[in-house]
Amino acid sequence: MEDSFRIGEVVTSSTSRFTTQCYELYVLPPLGSLIKTREGPNDIFAVVSRAETSSLEPGRRAVVRGQNQESEEEIYTSSPHLEKLLKSEFEAIIVGHRQEEHILRYLPPRPPRIHGFVYLCSAQEVTEFTSSFEFLDLLVNTQLDIPSEELIAACLREISQNVEDKETILIQAGRYLAGILSNDTRRLKSILNRIRL
Amino acid sequence: MNKRLGTVVSGSLSKGLEVRLDGEASIEDVSVGSYVTIKGEKKYFFGMISDVNLESSDPELTHAIPEAGDPFISSILNGTAAYSTLKVNPHLVISGEAAALLEGPQPVKTIPTHFSPVYLASERDIEIVFGKEDKSKFFIGTPLDMETKICLDLQEFVKRSNGVFGKSGTGKTFFTRLLLIGMLQKSRAANLIFDLHSEYGWSGTSETGGAVKSLKQLFPQEVAVFTLDEESSKRRGVKTDFTVRIGLDEIEPQDIAILKGILNMTDLAVEATYQLQQRYGQSWFSKALELDEDEAKNLNIAASTLQSLKRGLNSLKRHPFLAPQAPESAVQRILSFLEQGRSVILEFGRYRSVDIYVLIANLLSRRIYDRYREMSEEAEAGLRQKPTPLVITIEEAHQFLNPEVSSQTIFGTIAREMRKFNVTLLVIDQRPSGIDEDVMSQLGTKIVFQLDNERDIENVLAGTAGKSELRTVLEKLGPRRQAIIFGHAVMMPIVIKVREFGSKESYRELLPPYDTEKEIEDLWS
Ligand SMILES: Nc1ncnc2c1ncn2[C@@H]1O[C@H](COP(=O)(O)OP(=O)(O)O)[C@@H](O)[C@H]1O
Ligand SMILES: [Mg+2]
Numbered sequence: 001m002e003d004s005f006r007i008g009e010v011v012t013s014s015t016s017r018f019t020t021q022c023y024e025l026y027v028l029p030p031l032g033s034l035i036k037t038r039e040g041p042n043d044i045f046a047v048v049s050r051a052e053t054s055s056l057e058p059g060r061r062a063v064v065r066g067q068n069q070e071s072e073e074e075i076y077t078s079s080p081h082l083e084k085l086l087k088s089e090f091e092a093i094i095v096g097h098r099q100e101e102h103i104l105r106y107l108p109p110r111p112p113r114i115h116g117f118v119y120l121c122s123a124q125e126v127t128e129f130t131s132s133f134e135f136l137d138l139l140v141n142t143q144l145d146i147p148s149e150e151l152i153a154a155c156l157r158e159i160s161q162n163v164e165d166k167e168t169i170l171i172q173a174g175r176y177l178a179g180i181l182s183n184d185t186r187r188l189k190s191i192l193n194r195i196r197l
Numbered sequence: 198m199n200k201r202l203g204t205v206v207s208g209s210l211s212k213g214l215e216v217r218l219d220g221e222a223s224i225e226d227v228s229v230g231s232y233v234t235i236k237g238e239k240k241y242f243f244g245m246i247s248d249v250n251l252e253s254s255d256p257e258l259t260h261a262i263p264e265a266g267d268p269f270i271s272s273i274l275n276g277t278a279a280y281s282t283l284k285v286n287p288h289l290v291i292s293g294e295a296a297a298l299l300e301g302p303q304p305v306k307t308i309p310t311h312f313s314p315v316y317l318a319s320e321r322d323i324e325i326v327f328g329k330e331d332k333s334k335f336f337i338g339t340p341l342d343m344e345t346k347i348c349l350d351l352q353e354f355v356k357r358s359n360g361v362f363g364k365s366g367t368g369k370t371f372f373t374r375l376l377l378i379g380m381l382q383k384s385r386a387a388n389l390i391f392d393l394h395s396e397y398g399w400s401g402t403s404e405t406g407g408a409v410k411s412l413k414q415l416f417p418q419e420v421a422v423f424t425l426d427e428e429s430s431k432r433r434g435v436k437t438d439f440t441v442r443i444g445l446d447e448i449e450p451q452d453i454a455i456l457k458g459i460l461n462m463t464d465l466a467v468e469a470t471y472q473l474q475q476r477y478g479q480s481w482f483s484k485a486l487e488l489d490e491d492e493a494k495n496l497n498i499a500a501s502t503l504q505s506l507k508r509g510l511n512s513l514k515r516h517p518f519l520a521p522q523a524p525e526s527a528v529q530r531i532l533s534f535l536e537q538g539r540s541v542i543l544e545f546g547r548y549r550s551v552d553i554y555v556l557i558a559n560l561l562s563r564r565i566y567d568r569y570r571e572m573s574e575e576a577e578a579g580l581r582q583k584p585t586p587l588v589i590t591i592e593e594a595h596q597f598l599n600p601e602v603s604s605q606t607i608f609g610t611i612a613r614e615m616r617k618f619n620v621t622l623l624v625i626d627q628r629p630s631g632i633d634e635d636v637m638s639q640l641g642t643k644i645v646f647q648l649d650n651e652r653d654i655e656n657v658l659a660g661t662a663g664k665s666e667l668r669t670v671l672e673k674l675g676p677r678r679q680a681i682i683f684g685h686a687v688m689m690p691i692v693i694k695v696r697e698f699g700s701k702e703s704y705r706e707l708l709p710p711y712d713t714e715k716e717i718e719d720l721w722s
Contacts (some may be wrong), residue, residue, distance in 0.1 A: 174270075175277045179277050185257055
């Protein structure tokens with residue numbers, strides 16, 4: 001099994017979602033990708049729902065620096081301390097967990113702990129976790145500051161990157177969604193339009 | 198494993214079940230009239246698809262998603278937000294209850310639970326329900342989409358009067374030929390067939406060209422052909438057994454009464470015939486033609502009535518098969534064949550007009566029926582054995598059984614009496630709306646081919662349980678060789694593609710096994 005890539009640590013945590021600060025500035029997982037952390041013996045799986053890069057010190061904002069520089073890169077190379085003043089963080093919606101060998105696509109009993117290590121899921125883990133689409137129920141019903149359709153579509157596109165036959169997996173996921181959104185055709189439509197090949 | 202179609206989502210015993218089609222099953226793979234099995238919690242049910250529907254979870258679906266025609270989107274929506282349902286009527290329990298195990302399929306008294314899976318019936322399921330050929334069951338056709346044999350229990354069938362309906366060219370004659378052959382072999386009944394178009398005794402023709410064999414050629418021992426038109430029969434090379442002559446003295450006022458409309462006679466003229474019979478007895482017909490106005494006046498018959506009467510009787514009399522007296526009684530000859538258990542086919546040759554057909558069929562049947570009544574009564578008194586059951590086949594049945602005359606013809610009586618004296622009818626008609634509803638409701642089993650007149654459909658279904666189901670299936674029948682059978686002799690409505698008739702192969706299958714290859718070759722050449 002290929003190793004999961006460790007990307008950061010949990011910095012805020014709740015039953016339904018947690019925030020991870022990345023070890024490296026701008027090394028953020030894509031919107032909708034599957035990540036995991038651990039709580040005791042359980043793996044906790046989550047979908048990246050939002051990312052943000054801001055000043056490390058609360059309340060402070062960056063100021064412009066590039067007036068006399070040739071490129072954006074130069075700003076960072078000429079002020080190496082900048083990387084220490086900024087942080088990249090992302091939020092992820094918890095969509096399931098693993099207890100012993102069983103993957104359960106509903107909320108775990110306890111949220112992850114602060115400083116829990118956070119990993120990108122390996123291709124195999126993605127395949128395993130998305131062998132059923134029940135986790136989409138959690139995404140459909142989550143309040144976000146972006147439309148949840150946007151997140152779901154991003155998530156499905158991410159998942160499809162992982163497989164050779166993109167169409168089949170998107171159709172299966174689409175059929176699952178058509179079932180749960182059977183009385184909300186408009187939401188269904190906006191998701192389907194975002195995953196069309 | 199049978200092909201799974203979907204699951205039961207709602208329904209009732211009286212209105213049928215709604216089955217939601219699985220996402221993977223395509224509605225285009227099922228058809229109205231197909232048989233299904235339903236695996237309930239404890240019992241296996243057997244039923245028929247009576248309707249198919251397209252549904253969507255959201256009425257706005259097609260508006261909301263204009264891209265629904267896109268193959269990617271449609272493969273997502275089909276079977277999910279846009280899904281199909283089947284209407285299934287459960288008819289039988291085929292296993293899972295003691296009676297079904299011991300006695301075979303039982304009528305349903307309940308329905309399967311929610312979410313019971315529904316499968317297309319397998320060949321084996323169909324065999325359990327419609328049986329294998331045996332001493333009373335005759336292979337009549339196959340389901341529309343399978344090759345399994347569907348059999349009809351002909352001993353059960355002939356216990357009641359039955360009807361074959363369908364518009365012209367749908368396959369009534371071909372089916373009836375098969376049915377008659379089946380009855381010959383399996384029903385223990387003798388047939389008397391009034392063969393208006395001369396197609397049951399000897400070669401009939403097929404619309405696709407070529408002649409097809411008929412009963413006398415296939416079963417020369419068991420079948421006798423009588424003819425009303427010797428010349429025509431000779432010309433066609435038919436080996437006839439008897440030429441029918443009817444004596445004018447055999448015609449009775451009741452025969453005239455039902456021809457009133459056809460002969461264009463007034464009510465008073467018809468009444469006069471009864472009067473004349475009272476006065477002159479058997480020879481009333483000949484006497485009437487000689488009657489002058491004075492004699493008529495003495496009998497209180499007005500001149501205009503006499504005119505109408507003579508005109509009517511004369512138009513009958515001109516037919517060459519009528520003689521003042523018949524050299525030999527056709528009734529006696531028919532009876533002697535029937536008593537041996539042989540079937541009699543009466544060809545009409547060129548005399549295909551309705552008046553002749555109605556007159557002859559009614560006149561002969563009435564006498565034969567009288568004789569059957571006597572024999573049955575004697576049998577009841579222990580003086581003899583019960584007569585061989587008799588099935589009388591008539592075409593253009595509405596001519597005999599329309600509401601105006603059905604109470605006056607012998608056929609109305611036979612249909613209503615339900616085999617009291619071992620006589621039943623097989624009526625064939627392309628316009629069943631013309632048949633008295635009362636008679637229609639007495640028919641035990643109906644075989645219905647395509648009909649497109651609303652009133653015909655209505656009359657055929659009148660008084661049947663599960664009418665709306667039958668109607669949808671009936672309306673979907675193909676234009677040829679497809680029929681729905683319901684009523685007394687079948688446990689549930691069955692839809693069939695009628696067994697092929699007319700090829701060498703078909704004769705081989707119909708003939709008893711002891712017939713040698715050689716004989717079939719002869720038949721064919
Ligand atoms: N069972 C059958 N096997 C073969 N051909 C058939 C069969 N039934 C009907 N046909 C074809 O359809 C035509 C019409 O059938 P027919 O029985 O004469 O119709 P109807 O009596 O209803 O007017 C026949 O001439 C024949 O070509
Ligand atoms: Mg015909």
